[in-house]
Amino acid sequence: MTAELGSPNRRNCLWWTLQVLMKNVLGFWLRYRARGLDRIPELGGGLILSNHQSFLDPLLIGLPLQRPVSFLARDTLFPIPVIGWILRNTYVMPLSRDTGGAAGIRETIRRMEEGFLVGVFPEGTRSHDGKLGDLKPGFAALVRRSDLPIYPVGIAGAYRALGKGSLFLKPCPVCVVFGEPIPPHQIAPLKQRGREQELVETVRNAIAACQTEAEGWLQNRANRQA
Structure with missing residues (x-):
């Protein structure tokens, strides 16, 4: 546990307040629902990997959880008044393109080892049509380390x-659907040199299965309301 971040298992006051407010707003405006929350443990670090459709995604992932999630954001946002303060106090990590993301990777590893959940969007950018795109191999460095x-x-x-x-x-x-966790022992063989593509495909298939389940859930809700 670090002094500046507090406990990885308990939300700070700002995070809790935003959750209360946004649950009501998004629950009404977007009819937001999440399932599979029991698959996220109360304790222990880990890497949340998700498809990326919108600027809302970090909020949509963190909203229903009873513990904080750290995401990455451009370091140029942090000096902006109010925005920077909110980012720092909602567990967001600065990512600098000048250093090639090396500092961001080190901080991500550090937080996970200290028991935090860290969220990453391995597509690297938002989808223009909602479909899951190709995953950038950069996230594999986090998995291997x-x-x-x-x-x-x-x-x-x-x-x-x-x-x-x-x-x-x-x-x-x-x-939003939280899928079955991929345990370390299942990933370990895919960390070997030459198996990078298998690692990427394994993760992509897991994300795709969650997205398909979420889309089916949306369709079922639409059919019931028709």
């Missing part, structure tokens, strides 16, 4: 609510 579980997540509907290029939040239903 840690011996912690991977928690795949699938988001559906967020690109309609606030997709790439959108300026306003639309009242579209959104679902």
